[in-house]
Amino acid sequence: MANSKYEYVKAFEQPDLLLPNTWIVVRIDGRGFHKFSSKYAFEKPNDRRALDLMNAAAKAVMSELPDIVIAYGISDEYSFVFHKSCMLFERRESKLVTTIVSTFTAHFVLLWNLYFPELPLSPPLPSFDGRAVLYPSVQNLRDYMSWRQVDCHINNLYNTTFWALIQMGGLDAKEAEKELAGSAAADKHETLFSRFKINYNNEPDMYKKGSVVFRDYELVEPGSVSEVVDEDFAKTIEQLELSKSQEEKDRKRRAKAIITIQHVDIIKDEFWERRPWLLSNKPGKIPKEP
């Protein structure tokens, strides 16, 4: 029994290959997490357990998908970056996005009990949507990362002040919102300090700077390596062959590397200059064990 009569329906599938030689960012977001965080009584303004769970899931995603160069998370969102030279799944958009979303969700759900042992999950279960965005240049990519980290800072300063006004100042949500309307960053620092003795600068870096996930090699002295060269996309067939065996070696060094989660500034050049492997996609040196 041949299936030819119906097989024409395959012609309706549209290709979705992402433009080559561009950075791929897959950003995922918790669906309806406002409601979800109420249901499980997340602490405000930040729930340490929830953030640790997000980070653990992101780390697992990076571990299962070695093509991911770096990831950055704040609140219930996470951005995963594929190098512009990445050819995983032939750069099929749906495949890249859904694989990340599914792998993240699987780990989030399975690890839930570890972080919220007293609060078993019940439907509707936590879920995440996601989408891919392309960035042609390193500058565009870094500006994307900076955009997310600035957003983290703005939101966290606001939320920290907002919840201090409620939890320590006795205001209700509407009053707190009104008080903060139009206030500058300095005003919020001042409010926190003068009224609640909170020095915002002493807040945990995880809350202020978000979480950066990447493979950890030996740091490089700034200036010691030549500028990251924007390499050609592809050259002769011979070079492609060569690069395949190189790729295999790289894959092994990536597998050996430890995936780290840090809460550091990714806006300034220093972060990127000391970790040239992030933008070059060439694995660095595995640090010697002490």
Added chain:
Amino acid sequence: MANSKYEYVKAFEQPDLLLPNTWIVVRIDGRGFHKFSSKYAFEKPNDRRALDLMNAAAKAVMSELPDIVIAYGISDEYSFVFHKSCMLFERRESKLVTTIVSTFTAHFVLLWNLYFPELPLSPPLPSFDGRAVLYPSVQNLRDYMSWRQVDCHINNLYNTTFWALIQMGGLDAKEAEKELAGSAAADKHETLFSRFKINYNNEPDMYKKGSVVFRDYELVEPGSVSEVVDEDFAKTIEQLELSKSQEEKDRKRRAKAIITIQHVDIIKDEFWERRPWLLSNKPGKIPKEP
């Protein structure tokens, strides 16, 4: 501190609204399930527990996303159908696909213990990729569904014979493959019956026909309702208002309906004619309780 300096990166996001007035099929597939099924020693040719788990996850997806009209599953794949009039998430492709993939994954992982209590999950976790395909006409959509069910039949007959040759006939995989090469359906029936006393027609419908998931209303006598009319996409503003309140009522009737899983023929007209709510998107009558 404004975020304007970096916000330009949002301009790189590309819209992905699916063409209106077309049926949306989101098909998800288990990633690397060949390896996965070995790891957890799935029974061959069909593992009842794994299929029940797939079906339970699909049912949960339909329950969380009432816009889904019908779903059809075989092996480690599931197709979810949104009505052509569906406007969920403004028909944004990424959002529709990732939401289904994520929700399905969440339930699959959480329900795993129920179906495989003795086999706890460990990384790499099960995950699913997915994609959307558009079908402009009812005929195209039904041909898609028929395509999947014919595939189910072809694969199951092959697999049943293949594994009988191995498990009962003592062949190894290569020998079984060779024996089956070029054989017609009748040959396989004959092989099963004459050598292993297996009447293929007595195999469980779940294996032969796959699983159909839908909301269960009172069946309709064929011919008792007028042909499903292909309605206009939208009319006047007044009618849109009207249809909004109607939509609200429909939503409630959908919520009350029981989601059923059946293993029936969806190629013939009868299935669709007796369940006009599937193609019309108008909820049927809730059956009276006995």
Added chain:
Amino acid sequence: MANSKYEYVKAFEQPDLLLPNTWIVVRIDGRGFHKFSSKYAFEKPNDRRALDLMNAAAKAVMSELPDIVIAYGISDEYSFVFHKSCMLFERRESKLVTTIVSTFTAHFVLLWNLYFPELPLSPPLPSFDGRAVLYPSVQNLRDYMSWRQVDCHINNLYNTTFWALIQMGGLDAKEAEKELAGSAAADKHETLFSRFKINYNNEPDMYKKGSVVFRDYELVEPGSVSEVVDEDFAKTIEQLELSKSQEEKDRKRRAKAIITIQHVDIIKDEFWERRPWLLSNKPGKIPKEP
């Protein structure tokens, strides 16, 4: 000398196949025709020569591209419709759109002297942009055509009144605009009649209804043919073979048919019912010569 070193750049070309089984409308628009019509002193509100030239170019396009079923033009825009079963250029969007735009432009420029013999073209030359839009159902397609014809009516009634106020009423553009602001259709009819003795209903149909271009076969009595059946997109290989020879016959009958330009109502059913070949894509009877 092989070209392999650079050929990788072809991988950056993205496919652009239009979804099968949907009606394709390619609409083209004159670029900067407001300025262009001033340069060549087009008559207001309608320049008969310019409209005749548009129609002649559209007719030539239909003659060179027999796959076009029908075209509809108003002012400096023209919509060309490909049948939903059309596979011309494998339905590649760029190819379909640019071919129509280029062929239209070529004829427009070459025929210019015939319609404006005293006004030779000089740079910047007239040019047209274009785009494709997909419509899944006949209803959607007809609503598109109706939308353009209603637009024609609204614009022409406005322009006729606007220019009467200026040319016969002595108002300047600002005064005319102000006078018409918020006026209903009936008000404009009244203004035309009471102040300028113009009965709008007596205006030429070309101005009021636009121009409809199609192949002319024998009209059919309404009700004499069964409803146009929405056929399957494709069936067995055998049927495809069959349909290929049928297609060849159809092509010949299309080539023999006369392309006509009419100024008639395309909103009501009658136009479509009496010309079933437009929606069925089956050529009609060539009328016997007298």
Added chain:
Amino acid sequence: MANSKYEYVKAFEQPDLLLPNTWIVVRIDGRGFHKFSSKYAFEKPNDRRALDLMNAAAKAVMSELPDIVIAYGISDEYSFVFHKSCMLFERRESKLVTTIVSTFTAHFVLLWNLYFPELPLSPPLPSFDGRAVLYPSVQNLRDYMSWRQVDCHINNLYNTTFWALIQMGGLDAKEAEKELAGSAAADKHETLFSRFKINYNNEPDMYKKGSVVFRDYELVEPGSVSEVVDEDFAKTIEQLELSKSQEEKDRKRRAKAIITIQHVDIIKDEFWERRPWLLSNKPGKIPKEP
């Protein structure tokens, strides 16, 4: 009379904004030019009049669309390059491609008589199709240009030898094709020289290298300007304001520049280094008149 009832059809129009910060190449090709060149008896292997006409049309396109940085033509094809920072038509793909195709066609048809005075055009008229391709990096763009120029070289060497074998060697097309099958470049040079006393190197540059069209400013000494810096896509609002007035100045300098057509090597670095305005999009110095 409002048009609201039908206006919903606008929702079927899909956006087609090209990814920002990427080079846009629009390549157009003559449709059916094999047949077309027979009809008008083009000289083989190159018809000088036809190439001059292509070049004149391309020059006119660049003159009407100052956003085009450079164009490159061979045979019946032309590639037009927009700078990666170009925002013309908001980077709408259809609009960019059809505008180039239409403007090119208009000039080609209108100028035809100048180059083929004895051969008036008759239907089917010459027409061109076109498509856009995106290149993220300067290297990709230059590799694209090199690809086309290498193609020009390969084709012209082949065609020159092929037609020499026919026109001077008395072979028919099949024999010539057979003789050339598998021959290396050196073989073709040898054939041309030993049998027909043709030194391929003395063939006109226009045939060997194609035609490069660009705005002509004062050449720059290699090394005298710092490397072209890959600038950020956009920065603060203030800088955007600044750049708008700068843009206005640039526009004026572009309008003053003379558009030149040259037949030179665009594969080597020198061409690009001496004309930094091509990749930087900053107009150069207008040469002083003598």
